Amino acid sequence: MAKRSNFYPVILAGGRGTRFWPLSRKRRAKQLLPLDGKQSMIQQTVDRLLPLASAQRLWVITNDDLQGAIARQLPRLKRTQILAEPVGRNTAPAIGLAAFVLLRMDPSAILGLFPSDHVIGDEKRYRETIARGVALAAMGENIVVLGIRPTRPETGYGYIEAGAQLDSNAWRVRRFTEKPDLHKANDFLAAGNYYWNSGMFLWSARTLANALREHLPKTASLLEQIAAAYGTRKFEATFQKLYPKCENISIDYAVLEPRSAKDEGAANIFCLPADFGWNDLGSWTALHEHHVAKQKTSDANILGGDGNFTLDATGNYVHAPGKFVAAVGVRDLVVVETEDALLITTRERAQDVGKIVKYLDEKKLAKLT
Amino acid sequence: MAKRSNFYPVILAGGRGTRFWPLSRKRRAKQLLPLDGKQSMIQQTVDRLLPLASAQRLWVITNDDLQGAIARQLPRLKRTQILAEPVGRNTAPAIGLAAFVLLRMDPSAILGLFPSDHVIGDEKRYRETIARGVALAAMGENIVVLGIRPTRPETGYGYIEAGAQLDSNAWRVRRFTEKPDLHKANDFLAAGNYYWNSGMFLWSARTLANALREHLPKTASLLEQIAAAYGTRKFEATFQKLYPKCENISIDYAVLEPRSAKDEGAANIFCLPADFGWNDLGSWTALHEHHVAKQKTSDANILGGDGNFTLDATGNYVHAPGKFVAAVGVRDLVVVETEDALLITTRERAQDVGKIVKYLDEKKLAKLT
Numbered sequence: 206m207a208k209r210s211n212f213y214p215v216i217l218a219g220g221r222g223t224r225f226w227p228l229s230r231k232r233r234a235k236q237l238l239p240l241d242g243k244q245s246m247i248q249q250t251v252d253r254l255l256p257l258a259s260a261q262r263l264w265v266i267t268n269d270d271l272q273g274a275i276a277r278q279l280p281r282l283k284r285t286q287i288l289a290e291p292v293g294r295n296t297a298p299a300i301g302l303a304a305f306v307l308l309r310m311d312p313s314a315i316l317g318l319f320p321s322d323h324v325i326g327d328e329k330r331y332r333e334t335i336a337r338g339v340a341l342a343a344m345g346e347n348i349v350v351l352g353i354r355p356t357r358p359e360t361g362y363g364y365i366e367a368g369a370q371l372d373s374n375a376w377r378v379r380r381f382t383e384k385p386d387l388h389k390a391n392d393f394l395a396a397g398n399y400y401w402n403s404g405m406f407l408w409s410a411r412t413l414a415n416a417l418r419e420h421l422p423k424t425a426s427l428l429e430q431i432a433a434a435y436g437t438r439k440f441e442a443t444f445q446k447l448y449p450k451c452e453n454i455s456i457d458y459a460v461l462e463p464r465s466a467k468d469e470g471a472a473n474i475f476c477l478p479a480d481f482g483w484n485d486l487g488s489w490t491a492l493h494e495h496h497v498a499k500q501k502t503s504d505a506n507i508l509g510g511d512g513n514f515t516l517d518a519t520g521n522y523v524h525a526p527g528k529f530v531a532a533v534g535v536r537d538l539v540v541v542e543t544e545d546a547l548l549i550t551t552r553e554r555a556q557d558v559g560k561i562v563k564y565l566d567e568k569k570l571a572k573l574t
Numbered sequence: 575m576a577k578r579s580n581f582y583p584v585i586l587a588g589g590r591g592t593r594f595w596p597l598s599r600k601r602r603a604k605q606l607l608p609l610d611g612k613q614s615m616i617q618q619t620v621d622r623l624l625p626l627a628s629a630q631r632l633w634v635i636t637n638d639d640l641q642g643a644i645a646r647q648l649p650r651l652k653r654t655q656i657l658a659e660p661v662g663r664n665t666a667p668a669i670g671l672a673a674f675v676l677l678r679m680d681p682s683a684i685l686g687l688f689p690s691d692h693v694i695g696d697e698k699r700y701r702e703t704i705a706r707g708v709a710l711a712a713m714g715e716n717i718v719v720l721g722i723r724p725t726r727p728e729t730g731y732g733y734i735e736a737g738a739q740l741d742s743n744a745w746r747v748r749r750f751t752e753k754p755d756l757h758k759a760n761d762f763l764a765a766g767n768y769y770w771n772s773g774m775f776l777w778s779a780r781t782l783a784n785a786l787r788e789h790l791p792k793t794a795s796l797l798e799q800i801a802a803a804y805g806t807r808k809f810e811a812t813f814q815k816l817y818p819k820c821e822n823i824s825i826d827y828a829v830l831e832p833r834s835a836k837d838e839g840a841a842n843i844f845c846l847p848a849d850f851g852w853n854d855l856g857s858w859t860a861l862h863e864h865h866v867a868k869q870k871t872s873d874a875n876i877l878g879g880d881g882n883f884t885l886d887a888t889g890n891y892v893h894a895p896g897k898f899v900a901a902v903g904v905r906d907l908v909v910v911e912t913e914d915a916l917l918i919t920t921r922e923r924a925q926d927v928g929k930i931v932k933y934l935d936e937k938k939l940a941k942l943t
Contacts, residue, residue, distance in 0.1 A: 227900070510916065514933050516926060521918070529915040529942050531596070531930045534923030535907070542911060546898040547879065549890070554903030557885060561900045564883050573898050 211313045212339050213410075214254045215303045218247055218267040218275060218321035219293055223562035224488045224555070227546035228524065231270045231574055236321040237278060240492055247321040248278055253328050254319065257335060265321070266290065266299045285436075291445045297417070297459040298424055298451035300406075304413040305425075305432035314410040315339050318456070323403075324495065326482015334479050335407070341375065341475055342407040346415070348461070349407040350378065352400025352476040353483045358390035361487060363402040363457065365476050366393075378474040381462045400478055402457065416460045424451040489539045489555040493522035508532065520552065546573055580682045581627045581708050582779075584672040587616055587636040587644060587690035588662055592931035593857045593924070596915035597893065600639045600943055605690040606647060609861055616690040617647055622697050623688070626704060634690070635659065635668045654805075660814045666786070666828040667793055667820035669775075673782040674794075674801035683779040684708050687825070692772075693864065695851015703848050704776070710744065710844055711776040715784070717830070718776040719747065721769025721845040722852045727759035730856060732771040732826065734845050735762075747843040750831045769847055771826065785829045793820040858908045858924040862891035875901065889921065915942055 222235025229235045236247040244252065251263060260281040265288070267275055272289040276282070290299065300318050307314040317335060325331045338349040352365045361384060368379030381402065385393060393399035408416075417425040427447045434443040452459070465474050486492050496507045505520040506513075510530035513523075518532035524541040532538075539555050541548040550558065565574045591604025598604045605616040613621065620632060629650040634657070636644055641658040645651070659668065669687050676683040686704060694700045707718040721734045730753060737748030750771065754762060762768035777785075786794040796816045803812040821828070834843055855861050865876045874889040875882075879899035882892075887901035893910040901907075908924050910917040919927065934943045 227898075511914075512939070514930050516929060517923070518918075523916070523918065525911070525916040527914070528911070529596075529939070531915065531917050531919075531927075533917075533919040533926050533930065535918050535920060538904070538907075538918065540909065540916070540918055542894070542897070542916065545880075545896070546900065547892070547894045547909070547911065548900050548902075549887075549892065549904050549907065549909055550900075550902040551904060554886070557902050558900075560885060561883050561902065570881070570898070 208257060208259055209315070209336075209339055211311055211343075212258045212315050212317065213262045213264060213303070213307055213311075214258050214317040214319055215264045215266060215300055216247065216250055216254075216319050216321045217296060217299060217404075218265050218271060219290060219299070220322065221562075222322060223559040225492075226558050226562050227541060227543045227548050227573070232274060234271055234322075235486075237271065237274050240486055241324045241495065245278055246323070246486075247275060249324070250319060250321050251279055251282075253325060253331060254317075254335075257332055257339075258317075261286070264288070264303050266303065268293060288444075290448060292449045294448065294451045294453045296456040297421060297454045298428060298448065300413065300456055301417045301421070301425065301428045301451075302431060302448075304410045304417070305428045306435045308410040308414050309432060309435070312411065313343075315342050316406075316408060316410055316413060318404070318406040320404045320485070322486065324482075324484045324486055326484075328481070331479070331481040334477055334481065335405075337375075338407040338477050341477075342409055342412070346412045346473050347408065348412060348416075348464075348474045350461070350474065350476050351403045351405040351407075351479045353403050353479055355394050355399060355401050358387055358394050359401065360384055360387055360390050364390075364393050365400045365402050367398040367400065367476050367478075371475060374478060376476045376478070378461075378465050378476045381457055381465050400476055403479065403483060406456070406461075416464070420460050420463060421452055421454070424454075427451050487556075489522055489541065489550075489558065490552045493520075493539065493552060496522075506532065522552065577626060577628055578684070578705075578708055580680055580712075581684050581686065582631045582633060582672070582676050582680075583623045583627050583686045583688055584633045584635060584669055585616065585619055585623075585688050585690045586665060586668060586773075587634050587640060588659060588668070589689075589691065590931075591691060592928040594861075595927050595931050596912045596917050596942070597910060601643060603640055603691075604855075606640065606643050609855055610693045610864065614647055615692070615855075616644060618693070619688060619690050620648055620651075622694060622700060623686075623704075626701055626708075627686075630655070633657070633672050635672065637662060657813075659817060661818045663817065663820045663822045665825040666790060666823045667797060667817065669782065669825055670786045670790070670794065670797045670820075671800060671817075673779045673786070674797045675804045677779040677783050678801060678804070681780065682712075684711050685775075685777060685779055685782060687773070687775040689773045689854070691855065693851075693853045693855055695853075697850070700848070700850040703846055703850065704774075706744075707776040707846050710846075711778055711781070715781045715842050716777065717781060717785075717833075717843045719830070719843065719845050720772045720774040720776075720848045722772050722848055724763050724768060724770050727756055727763050728770065729753055729756055729759050731854075733759075733762050734769045734771050736767040736769065736845050736847075740844060743847060745845045745847070747830075747834050747845050749834050750826055769845055772848065772852060775825070775830075785833070789829050789832060790821055790823070793823075796820050856925075858891055858910065858919075858927065859921045862889075862908065862921060865891075877901065891921070 222229040225235045342349045364382045366380040367376035369377045434440040508523045508530045510525040510528045513530040516533045520537040522539045537552045591598040594604045638658045711718045733751045735749040736745035738746045803809040877892045877899045879894040879897045882899040885902045889906040891908045906921045
């Protein structure tokens with residue numbers, strides 16, 4: 206895979222990932238955790254992309270809480286490549302800012318938008334798909350989204366409805382949909398032409414800038430002012446002052462959904478179906494399943510500790526580094542311990558872990574969040 | 575309660591208490607743990623007895639692994655009051671050795687045999703009962719056992735069958751029984767004249783010495799030789815050499831059962847029923863119940879940590895000192911963590927915790943046992 210000199214991956218790393226509490230914290234969010242190996246999720250994201258774009262063309266957009274830790278984890282990136290939003294404004298202003306900055310530096314720039322906390326099983330196919338998408342995005346005003354072939358009627362994701370076929374593995378997008386209910390999700394799964402919205406997009410800086418000028422003119426103007434200050438001494442002050450005035454809106458909602466709704470043919474939005482072992486690791490349960498699938502254990506126990514003993518124990522996920530773990534007569538539990546906290550829940554209830562963080566926020570137990 | 579100058583409590587503290595793993599270890603056995611407060615079980619045992627016998631008349635019999643830690647926990651006792659058996663030989667040689675030594679020091683000595691790891695709810699009544707038992711044991715050749723009024727058909731204890739009534743709260747013992755099956759235990763409970771064998775006995779040194787000479791003549795002779803060396807420079811060597819030759823047998827099995835079986839009237843064994851909130855804390859489950867009863871929690875969670883959050887969680891016991899504990903959607907679990915180990919089990923399966931220690935012993939994972 207050849208590097209493309211005009212491909213700029215923009216990695217979004219501002220999320221908090223509260224469902225991985227107590228491991229995830231404000232200053233050590235999910236993307237900074239080595240949930241799937243020795244490297245953190247964001248390190249893996251960067252390493253996956255480096256064969257496609259050299260380090261100086263990578264961008265990370267995050268927040269103040271995480272900027273320092275991300276810079277330490279990604280020593281190949283300069284500080285100016287890691288932008289910390291003064292306040293979170295969702296994906297449209299974040300990717301938009303990158304577009305306006307890059308447009309001034311390289312009018313032929315192709316941007317890729319990448320979440321920083323997903324796992325990819327087949328990196329070769331992942332890069333092939335992206336390379337293909339970059340080529341497609343470089344033509345005209347095309348917008349490319351990577352779609353994940355759904356394997357279950359998931360209600361936690363948005364879906365992409367594919368329309369006319371462009372070639373053997375690319376479809377025009379007919380429609381972006383919000384997260385469906387279970388009934389709808391089942392319909393989507395049965396229909397066969399629906400894909401999960403992976404949050405990975407490819408488009409030229411010019412296309413993106415124009416789209417924002419059209420759909421979010423006020424925000425686009427603010428972002429252009431910030432971009433004009435990039436590289437000058439006034440940048441930080443301008444960023445701090447103007448960015449909070451941007452609309453708080455996702456790129457899907459601001460641009461993709463209205464554009465796809467308008468006219469399928471004219472929208473020039475394409476979906477590349479992706480089969481590269483994608484997993485967004487949405488909870489401890491998802492992480493457990495990911496490890497069980499990888500390790501093919503017979504008892505489905507994933508006991509992350511220093512040695513273990515099990516007796517009549519199945520389906521448990523335990524994170525207790527450095528400790529001998531003994532599990533007797535328990536099933537489908539999630540137990541995670543850190544230096545200052547111990548989480549005990551079940552695989553079924555792991556999606557409620559965010560409620561613990563909400564409680565800790567409310568009680569201002571900041572040390573634990 | 576006046577101190578009796580001839581009452582010598584002998585505290586048995588050689589047990590390992592593997593069912594409290596990972597908190598209990600070879601060198602930090604159950605009796606050394608503060609399972610019911612700030613003081614350890616053996617410290618509480620000693621403190622309970624001090625109003626009845628001054629510190630210099632207390633004896634502790636333990637083993638090499640625990641002697642140092644016990645001495646540190648009981649600074650009022652001299653090293654010579656804390657005997658470490660070269661090898662464990664069960665209760666008959668242990669209490670027998672104390673009897674032969676004390677007989678030489680104080681021919682009027684009354685010995686009390688006390689486990690070191692039980693909790694007592696009503697200490698005043700406990701001491702009243704013991705004082706009464708000491709008085710009874712001082713008469714003739716009487717042997718006194720404290721019996722616990724059974725509250726459930728427990729199959730883990732031996733039972734005492736009471737016979738003729740001596741006075742308002744003392745019965746002659748008709749029979750000592752082994753641990754019964756559930757059917758028998760239910761019968762015992764229904765009969766009303768059965769008591770749990772508490773392991774607490776009172777008798778004069780002379781009576782005990784004579785009983786051992788009669789029932790265990792070989793062991794008695796060895797113990798007399800060891801006792802003769804007590805206080806001399808030869809003691810340690812003699813103890814090390816002769817004690818392992820003693821029979822490995824409990825005092826119940828060696829003396830009490832055969833004697834009670836022989837002839838109820840002649841045996842002079844008396845049972846004092848005891849209602850002083852006794853609990854032998856046999857497992858994490860028993861400890862959980864003990865704390866729930868004391869604290870009257872509505873959700874029956876006992877979460878030993880530094881703060882906690884629960885959501886749909888009931889009946890859990892968690893030991894995680896210094897940690898914030900979050901329990902979501904779990905019930906009846908036992909989770910105990912130490913610096914090097916994490917136990918996850920259920921209240922129902924907590925009696926199997928000893929199997930973990932057995933495994934660790936087999937695997938020679940000595941650091942964890």
